[in-house]
Amino acid sequence: MTRPDPKQVKAMTEVAGVPAEKEVAERIANSIGPAFDGFAPVAGTLPMDLEPASFLLVQRAKVSK
Amino acid sequence: MSGEPALMSLVSIAKAIAAKKFSSREVTQSCLDRIAQWQPRVNAFMAIEADAALAAADAADAALAKGRNQGVLHGVPLAHKDMYYDAGKVVTCGSKIRRDFVATTTSTALQRLKDAGSVRLGSLQMVEFAYGPTGHNVHYGAVRNPWNVDCITGGSSSGSGSAVAARLTFAALGSDTGGSIRMPAHFCGVTGFKTTVGLISRAGAMPLSQSLDTVGPLAQTVEDCALLVGLMAGADPEDPTASTLPVPNYMAATTGSLKGLKIGVPTAFYVDDLDSEVARVLDETIVTLRQEGAEIVKVELPDQRQLTAACQIVLATEAAAFHKRWMIERPQDYGAQVLMRLQNGLAIPGVTYLEALRWRGPALAAYLAAVTGTDAVIAPVAPMPAVTIAESDVGNSRDAEAVIQRITKFTRPINYLGLPSLSIPAGFTKSGLPVGMQLIGRAFDEAGLVRIGAAFQRASDYHQRVPKAA
Numbered sequence: 001m002t003r004p005d006p007k008q009v010k011a012m013t014e015v016a017g018v019p020a021e022k023e024v025a026e027r028i029a030n031s032i033g034p035a036f037d038g039f040a041p042v043a044g045t046l047p048m049d050l051e052p053a054s055f056l057l058v059q060r061a062k063v064s065k
Numbered sequence: 066m067s068g069e070p071a072l073m074s075l076v077s078i079a080k081a082i083a084a085k086k087f088s089s090r091e092v093t094q095s096c097l098d099r100i101a102q103w104q105p106r107v108n109a110f111m112a113i114e115a116d117a118a119l120a121a122a123d124a125a126d127a128a129l130a131k132g133r134n135q136g137v138l139h140g141v142p143l144a145h146k147d148m149y150y151d152a153g154k155v156v157t158c159g160s161k162i163r164r165d166f167v168a169t170t171t172s173t174a175l176q177r178l179k180d181a182g183s184v185r186l187g188s189l190q191m192v193e194f195a196y197g198p199t200g201h202n203v204h205y206g207a208v209r210n211p212w213n214v215d216c217i218t219g220g221s222s223s224g225s226g227s228a229v230a231a232r233l234t235f236a237a238l239g240s241d242t243g244g245s246i247r248m249p250a251h252f253c254g255v256t257g258f259k260t261t262v263g264l265i266s267r268a269g270a271m272p273l274s275q276s277l278d279t280v281g282p283l284a285q286t287v288e289d290c291a292l293l294v295g296l297m298a299g300a301d302p303e304d305p306t307a308s309t310l311p312v313p314n315y316m317a318a319t320t321g322s323l324k325g326l327k328i329g330v331p332t333a334f335y336v337d338d339l340d341s342e343v344a345r346v347l348d349e350t351i352v353t354l355r356q357e358g359a360e361i362v363k364v365e366l367p368d369q370r371q372l373t374a375a376c377q378i379v380l381a382t383e384a385a386a387f388h389k390r391w392m393i394e395r396p397q398d399y400g401a402q403v404l405m406r407l408q409n410g411l412a413i414p415g416v417t418y419l420e421a422l423r424w425r426g427p428a429l430a431a432y433l434a435a436v437t438g439t440d441a442v443i444a445p446v447a448p449m450p451a452v453t454i455a456e457s458d459v460g461n462s463r464d465a466e467a468v469i470q471r472i473t474k475f476t477r478p479i480n481y482l483g484l485p486s487l488s489i490p491a492g493f494t495k496s497g498l499p500v501g502m503q504l505i506g507r508a509f510d511e512a513g514l515v516r517i518g519a520a521f522q523r524a525s526d527y528h529q530r531v532p533k534a535a
Contacts, residue, residue, distance in 0.1 A: 001417070009412040016385075016411045018392050024408060032381065032409045036417075038374025042424050043417065052419070054426030058433070059261075059483060059508040060310075 001043035003036035005029055071095040072531060075141065075235040075289035082140045085129065089122035089140025089184060096142050096186060100233045102534055107209040107218075109227040111147045111157060113187040118142055121184040137292065139182030145238035146225050147188040148195060148271035149175045158271045159191040159221075161204045161398045162391055172269025173304065174238060174280045174297045181296050189224030189237055193403045195273050196384060197221055198248055198473050199457045203400035207454050210253055211532040212498055216451035219248030219472070225283045226253035230499075232531055236284035236293055240270060242277045243380055244446070244476025247503055250283055250488035251446035254499025256518070256528055257283045258290040261508045262483035263308045265294070266301035274383040275306075276422065277376065277480045286528055287489065287518035291315035294511055310509060318512040319519040323357040326440045326517065328504075329364035335444035335475055343445050346492035346500040350443065350521070357520050364442060367431045372478035375428065378413055378421040379481070385410025402459050429482050433507065440513050442505040446488050447472050450498040479505055487514040490527035499527070 004012065010025035020028060070078060070092045081087045097115050104110055125140035148158045150168035157163050171179070179185075190208045192200060200208045200223030208223035210216040211231040218227045222239030226249025229237055239246040241259035250257025258281045265280040272278060282293040295316060300309040330336070330351060339347070355361050385392070388407050396404060436442055452468055459465040479486045484505055491502040506514040522528050 004412055012414070013408070013411045016389075018389060018408070018411055020408060020411070025412075027405065028409055028412050031405070032377070032412055035374045035377040035381070038370050039378060039417070039421065041368075042371055042375070043420055046420060046423050046427075050423050050426070052422040052425065054423070055429060055483070056426075058426045058429045059263075 001040045003033040069095055071099050071232045074285045076292055078235055079138055079141050089125040093118050093122040093142040103231045103233055106214055107211055107227045108206050109190055109208055109224040111188040111190050118184055118186050136181035142184045142186045143236055144186040144189050144234040146191045146222050149238055150269040159193045159202055162395055170269050173266035173301045177297050186234055189228055191224055192221035193400050195221040195240055196403050196406050210451050215453050217454055217457055219252035221245040222249045229255045229283045236282050236289055239283050241279045241281055242273045243480050244473050246281045247446045247476050247488040251501030252451040254490045255283050256287055256290055257488040259486045261485045263306055265297045266304040266307040268301055268303035272387055274380045276379050287515055287522050288319045291319055291515045313512045315512050315515050318515040321516040323359040323520045327360045327362055328354055329362055329436055329439040329442040331444055332363050332365050334369040338448050340449040342494040343500055347445055350491045350502050353524050357524050364436050366435050369478045372481045375421040376477040376481035381410035382413045382418040432482055441517055444503055445475055446501045446503045450494050450500055485511050485514055487518045489518050
């Protein structure tokens with residue numbers, strides 16, 4: 001996974017229905033880049049059978065012990 | 066009974082009113098006197114409802130005279146972060162957009178405190194839509210730290226931290242999505258309790274991120290927080306995501322000793338890049354916990370930077386989704402900083418957002434495996450004490466963004482994991498600014514944190530210190 005560049009950010013904001021100017025897109029790309037970098041080791045590595053609800057299973061399983 | 070009632074703890078004043086040692090009117094007037102003294106200096110209140118508060122206090126006194134005690138908070142005046150809906154009241158959410166929004170329902174958390182007999186003093190300031198960590202607010206002015214009014218309170222529960230520290234209210238609701246209870250608690254020198262995600266209903270609380278939002282109190286003491294969490298926790302038909310687990314008696318945990326408990330100290334991340342005075346306070350806190358009987362062990366945690374990144378992805382996406390309509394229709398009515406943060410969520414692909422949610426279970430499992438055998442982990446809330454309002458103002462300082470990133474470094478991983486974290490006053494800097502430490506527990510083990518926090522407060526007096534008005 002790579003961080004989106006300003007051009008990609010601009011396109012995504014347009015698709016989202018809240019289009020950003022070029023300068024804003026550059027600012028967004030700089031601002032969220034570190035989150036993409038930080039999550040890169042995880043992105044694309046998760047097994048197919050993993051649902052978001054697994055969080056609740058882990059959270060509540062520990063309570064019963 | 067003599068002395069200034071407003072200086073007493075929540076639990077103490079509730080007992081004093083019930084025993085008719087103070088009337089609710091005397092107590093409410095004491096808070097109003099302090100508000101009149103402090104509000105011009107700290108800007109902690111959004112609205113002060115003096116006449117209505119005194120009328121409600123009189124009603125509480127009249128009821129008590131007839132032998133009717135409504136609950137454990139009978140006649141106790143409180144004010145809360147201005148994002149908890151209270152039917153018929155304006156709830157601004159710290160924003161221009163909701164400057165005139167009148168709630169038609171009352172939040173479950175607030176209703177449960179009302180049902181216990183509390184009296185409304187007014188509402189407290191906050192960061193616009195709870196989306197910022199410092200306490201700046203372009204619409205209503207920055208909230209100021211009572212220990213040094215040039216410094217930030219932390220956010221987003223800025224008014225809650227400031228008002229409790231200055232003893233303007235006995236406690237205040239905050240909310241914690243990325244650190245918004247713990248940071249004001251740390252910077253303002255009060256106790257703050259970020260609860261397990263799902264422990265307390267979020268019905269009628271302004272949403273920011275449905276996966277991360279938590280309700281919790283700020284107050285003088287751990288005992289105060291334990292009382293309030295016990296009142297608010299538990300199943301709620303209005304919020305199907307709220308836990309249906311039985312609510313423990315948290316107050317019973319306030320008397321336990323630390324003998325036999327193990328407290329973990331991280332070997333990395335939470336101990337890196339600390340200001341020297343925060344590092345000193347961490348060391349001193351560990352010494353105190355050990356003296357009180359706890360065994361201190363080192364814990365090697367999984368990479369917390371990945372948790373921070375996942376938290377940012379989830380928070381930004383969900384916040385943007387909540388605000389999309391107003392981002393289209395009323396972008397000019399947001400403060401520039403808040404709009405910028407909201408815009409960030411527009412550029413996160415749906416697959417990335419869902420990956421961040423899917424990883425939450427394995428990430429929590431890995432964390433729990435790393436802390437196996439411990440009862441809690443202790444860590445600083447932030448690497449530094451309160452910075453100045455000027456140096457953290459993104460509009461005026463080039464370094465502000467870096468300062469803001471550093472402020473939130475130690476809180477966001479815990480929100481992603483959904484764990485409870487109790488922030489306790491643990492020391493002061495040489496210049497007189499408070500420093501807090503967070504005790505991080507297992508999911509739904511708030512009682513374990515209460516036990517440790519209360520024992521620490523029996524052995525220290527940092528939570529009893531009160532800032533002086535100049």
